[in-house]
Amino acid sequence: xxxxxxxAGPAVMPLxxxxxxxxxxSDWQGSGMSVMEVSHRGKAFVACxxxxxxxxxxxxxxxxxxxxxxxxxxxxxxxxxxxMNLTAAGDSIDLLNTGQWSAKALSEAxxxxxxxxxxxxxxxxxYTTTPAAGSYELHADAKYxxxxxxxxxxxxxxxxxxxxxxxxxxxxxxxxxxxxxxDVSKYGVIYAGTQKxxxxxxxxxxxxxxxxxxxxxxxxxxxxxx
Amino acid sequence: xxxxxxxAGPAVMPLxxxxxxxxxxSDWQGSGMSVMEVSHRGKAFVACxxxxxxxxxxxxxxxxxxxxxxxxxxxxxxxxxxxMNLTAAGDSIDLLNTGQWSAKALSEAxxxxxxxxxxxxxxxxxYTTTPAAGSYELHADAKYxxxxxxxxxxxxxxxxxxxxxxxxxxxxxxxxxxxxxxDVSKYGVIYAGTQKxxxxxxxxxxxxxxxxxxxxxxxxxxxxxx
Numbered sequence: 001x002x003x004x005x006x007x008a009g010p011a012v013m014p015l016x017x018x019x020x021x022x023x024x025x026s027d028w029q030g031s032g033m034s035v036m037e038v039s040h041r042g043k044a045f046v047a048c049x050x051x052x053x054x055x056x057x058x059x060x061x062x063x064x065x066x067x068x069x070x071x072x073x074x075x076x077x078x079x080x081x082x083x084m085n086l087t088a089a090g091d092s093i094d095l096l097n098t099g100q101w102s103a104k105a106l107s108e109a110x111x112x113x114x115x116x117x118x119x120x121x122x123x124x125x126x127y128t129t130t131p132a133a134g135s136y137e138l139h140a141d142a143k144y145x146x147x148x149x150x151x152x153x154x155x156x157x158x159x160x161x162x163x164x165x166x167x168x169x170x171x172x173x174x175x176x177x178x179x180x181x182x183d184v185s186k187y188g189v190i191y192a193g194t195q196k197x198x199x200x201x202x203x204x205x206x207x208x209x210x211x212x213x214x215x216x217x218x219x220x221x222x223x224x225x226x
Numbered sequence: 227x228x229x230x231x232x233x234a235g236p237a238v239m240p241l242x243x244x245x246x247x248x249x250x251x252s253d254w255q256g257s258g259m260s261v262m263e264v265s266h267r268g269k270a271f272v273a274c275x276x277x278x279x280x281x282x283x284x285x286x287x288x289x290x291x292x293x294x295x296x297x298x299x300x301x302x303x304x305x306x307x308x309x310m311n312l313t314a315a316g317d318s319i320d321l322l323n324t325g326q327w328s329a330k331a332l333s334e335a336x337x338x339x340x341x342x343x344x345x346x347x348x349x350x351x352x353y354t355t356t357p358a359a360g361s362y363e364l365h366a367d368a369k370y371x372x373x374x375x376x377x378x379x380x381x382x383x384x385x386x387x388x389x390x391x392x393x394x395x396x397x398x399x400x401x402x403x404x405x406x407x408x409d410v411s412k413y414g415v416i417y418a419g420t421q422k423x424x425x426x427x428x429x430x431x432x433x434x435x436x437x438x439x440x441x442x443x444x445x446x447x448x449x450x451x452x
Contacts, residue, residue, distance in 0.1 A: 003258030009265040015252060018260055022248040026241060032229030034244055036426035039235040072298040072428065073449040080447030111445045200262035202298065202428050219337045221306030221450060223299040 008152040008175075010195040060177075062184050062207055069206040072223060074193040075101075075174045077204060079108035081224040082170055082189060085208075085216045087143045089113035094142040096120045096162070099127040099151035101172060109146070112217075117142070127154040133162070144168040144188055150176040152196075161186050168212060177205070188212055234378040234401075236421040286403075288410050288433055295432040298449060301327075301400045303430060304417040305334035307450040308396055311434075311442045312415070313369045315339035320368040322346045322388070325353040325377035327398060335372070343368070353380040359388070370394040370414055376402040378422075387412050394438060403431075414438050 005012050028035045029044055038045050053068050062068055071077065082105075087093065092115040095106050099122070109116050119138060120131035138145055145164045150157045152175045161183070162169060168188020177192040184190065189208045195201035206226070213226040231238050254261045255270055264271050279294050288294055297303065308331075313319065318341040321332050325348070335342050345364060346357035364371055371390045376383040378401045387409070388395060394414025403418040410416065415434045421427035432452070439452040 001253055001256075001258050005259060005263060005265065007265055009267065010263050012259055012263045018252045022251040025248040025251070026244045027227055030227075032227050033231060033238055034426075036421075036428075037231060037236050037238045039231065039233055040427070041235065072300070072303070073447075074298070077298070077447060077449045080449070084447075108448060113445070195262075200260075201266070202262075219339070219445070221299075221303060221310075221447065222334060223303045223306070224447060 010201050011197065013199065056205065060182060060184065060207070065210050066184060066207050067210055067213060067226070069208065069226065071204045071206055072202070074195075074201070074204050075172055075191060076104070076108075076193075077224060078172070078191040078206060079105045080111070081206070081220075081226070082144070082146070082191070083109045083112040083114060084220040084224060085226045086168065086170075086189070086212060087112065087114055088217065091115070091143045092117060092139065092141055094119045094138050094145040094167070096131060096136070096145070096147040098122050098130050098148055098156055098158075099154040101151055101153070101174070102146075102148045105146055105148065105172060119145075122156075127151065128156060130156050130158045133160050138162075138164055138167065140165070140167065142167050144170045146170045146172075148172045168209070236427050237423065239425065282431065286408060286410065286433070291436050292410060292433050293436055293439060293452070295434065295452065297430045297432055298428070300419040300421075300427075300430050301398055301417060302330070302334075302419075303450060304398070304432060305331045306337070307432070307446075307452075308370070308372070308415055308417070309335045309338040309340060310446040310450060311452045312394065312396075312438060313338065313340055314443065317341070317369045318343060318365065318367055320345045320364050320371040320393070322357060322362070322371070322373040324348050324356050324374055324382055324384075325380040327377055327379070327400070328372075328374045331372055331374065331398060345371075348382075353377065354382060356382050356384045359386050364388075364390055364393065366391070366393065368393050370396045372396045372398075374398045394435070 002015055025034050031038055031044060056068060094117050097106060097118050120136035122129050145167055147162055149171055170189045171187055173190050173192040175196050177197050191206045194203040194205060208226050216225045228241060251260045257264055257270060282294055320343050323332060323344050346362035348355050371393055373388055375397055396415040397413055399416050399418040401422050403423050405423060417432045420429040420431060434452050442451045
């Protein structure tokens with residue numbers, strides 16, 4: 001008696017995945033333990049994590065100069081993680097506000113002493129539109145441009161990828177990741193909570209260009225540091 | 227063919243818990259979905275979360291003036307979460323260093339512009355001892371005193387609860403929570419990754435005295451803010 005859940009929260013997973021997980025829940029790969037109980041440093045788990053990354057890279061077409069990080073804290077964690085890793089206090093960023101998720105990214109970014117420039121805001125349509133390409137001005141001194149390709153609450157999606165030149169483009173892809181081909185090389189950082197398109201709630205995937213790593217603010221919590 | 231895992235990582239869970247979880251993995255409480263797929267705002271999940279909190283409160287004996295938070299990011303997240311919520315830059319804290327986990331809490335706390343005073347350090351015994359009560363001096367101006375009641379790597383445990391007067395006592399109880407009666411009222415904050423004593427990896431429980439909430443630094447990531 002399986003049902004589908006089309007609401008703007010977690011999505012259903014394929015039945016065969018759930019059935020395999022259930023069958024292995026007390027004995028995974030002959031270990032006598034579930035995958036949740038084995039050591040995260042053990043051979044079997046390390047191989048499982050490596051395979052997960054390899055499959056994700058293959059399906060998404062992630063180039064070698066991008067790292068793939070599986071983190072906790074969901075996309076909400078990355079609303080803070082992105083500014084903490086990519087900016088210093090006093091920097092400027094550009095943000096396209098197309099609805100509730102953009103607004104959350106905006107409000108979190110404001111905690112970090114940044115000049116957050118909302119270069120497009122779809123308030124006039126009550127967030128039922130996205131801005132046309134070329135209808136807004138980006139700033140060359142922005143540390144990054146943030147946008148939300150798909151907004152689940154208002155139900156709007158961009159039909160194009162914003163052109164940001166040398167400024168890293170950052171996208172919250174939680175509700176559309178892997179639903180269509182993505183040219184990863186156009187982005188500096190892609191992040192997504194896994195609960196809609198990739199798996200259960202409780203994880204976040206971050207795809208980050210390697211040259212953007214290693215520059216986190218001193219006070220970045222380790223769990224959010226690229 | 228179940229086995230036990232006594233290494234210093236995740237621990238095994240009771241077989242009957244895993245079997246119930248497996249049986250419900252494609253249809254939880256007649257919802258036609260697993261608990262990982264239903265809306266986190268739905269009645270069934272909200273009731274499940276409330277029951278989990280109520281049971282935890284009852285088993286641990288958590289007084290009403292303490293909040294119980296289920297968070298992501300494990301104890302490592304709280305190594306940052308505690309200083310971000312309980313201090314401002316320039317403040318002082320006291321820390322008892324009894325091994326690898328204390329050292330991790332120490333190293334993370336140092337990111338936050340604090341005067342971190344290591345009031346006891348068991349280096350002389352190579353971290354095979356804990357300091358005797360009364361053998362170290364605490365400071366009345368400390369924002370909190372941090373200790374690790376049980377260290378899994380060195381295998382040492384405190385036989386007493388440090389007396390800190392009006393200064394909030396903070397404990398990383400990851401490897402001993404609920405293994406013995408705890409007088410919660412002696413603590414300001416208790417935190418624990420759930421993977422050893424409470425459940426699978428991927429969650430952290432924080433028990434925090436309510437008067438210590440609502441004072442987080444502006445730049446505290448929402449996922450870590452009490």
